[in-house]
Amino acid sequence: MSPAGPQAARVFELGQLFFWTCSAVLVLVVLATLWALWRAPKADARTPAPGNVPPEPGRRRAVNVALGLSIVGLLLLIAASVFTDRALARLPLQGAVHIELIGHQWWWEARYDDPDPSRVFTTANELHIPVGRPVILTLKGQDVIHSLWLPNLGGKKDLIPGRTATLTLQADRPGTYRGQCAEFCGLQHAWMALLVVAQDPVGFDAWAEAQRQPASAPTDxxxxxxxxxxxxxxxxxxxxxxxxxxxxxxxxxxxxxxxxxxxxxxxxxxxxxxxxxxxxxxxxxxxxxxxxxxxxxxxxxxxxxxxxxxxx
Missing domain, CATH: 2.60.40.420 (Cupredoxins -  blue copper proteins)
Known part of the structure; x- marks a missing residue:
């Protein structure tokens, strides 16, 4: 409920539209039900059987209006979903950070790609990304189906063994954001978290350069x-x-x-x-x-x- 990037903001706006539209429909249905119950005549010997009640023109018009509004509402929600999907695909990718993210039972492997093979490095269970730059995640499943969900930064995407998927996101402000495997993947599925640390570009470059260095040799x-x-x-x-x-x-x-x-x-x-x-x-x-x-x-x-x- 607190989007920190353009992808998450689009998804949040779509969710708000669905929530308020469906809430309005729920209120109308409840009011219509209460109104129908209030107007219903009490049954007695003179009340004709339901099958013998002649259709009322007003009732037929009400049904047609309700059906028409339902169709229009559904078409609007479909259109909003399509436009949101298009907006998610329009994130500029110049200068993007490329990360290969592999799901294991029950941990995340992150490989930061670079045109220079000597600058490639691997870490685990924690992503660092620069604020204001797009990030392209190449997603792979090593053993079973996993699903990456970063609610503050983007949508949700499955990691299926034998297939490669991509997820694009961007952070607009610094912070630490919780990610989670959202597809049941075994006994410890609930403990398969991924922390995403969004840093200013200078801090990210310094972190990445430190990660490329070999482990410090012990001296004591x-x-x-x-x-x-x-x-x-x-x-x-x-x-x-x-x-x-x-x-x-x-x-x-x-x-x-x-x-x-x-x-x-x-x-x-x-x-x-x-x-x-x-x-x-x-x-x-x-x-x-x-x-x-x-x-x-x-x-x-x-x-x-x-x-x-x-x-x-």
């Missing part, structure tokens, strides 16, 4: 031990950290995981205590997730969390 003993724990466990088989030998592609990339706001695709805030609990047993928070439990010693767990929290 605790984080060095944490890196060794990560590389020596199954973590490196599923996750990728740019600048290290961890190149897994079955789980979210962790190159700059310490700078993300949430864990588990919006399941909980990203802090040291919750990260440790998540690593120890993610099934406590998202039953059915593919990440297994880990029985690290307390010292190793503390070092691992310190290493991951420092990836910013």
């Amino acid at each position: 003993a605790l984080r060095l031990r944490g890196q060794a724990v990560f590389m020596g466990s199954t973590c490196a088989m599923c996750h990728a950290i740019q600048g290290t030998d961890a190149n897994g592609n079955q789980a979210p990339a962790l190159t700059h995981v310490g700078s993300r706001r949430t864990l588990g695709a919006g399941r909980m805030p990203n802090d040291a205590q919750r990260l440790a609990a998540w690593i120890t047993n993610p099934q406590d928070f998202k039953p059915g997730t593919n990440m297994p439990a880990h029985a690290f010693s307390q010292d190793d767990l503390q070092a691992l969390v310190a290493y991951l929290q420092g990836l910013k």
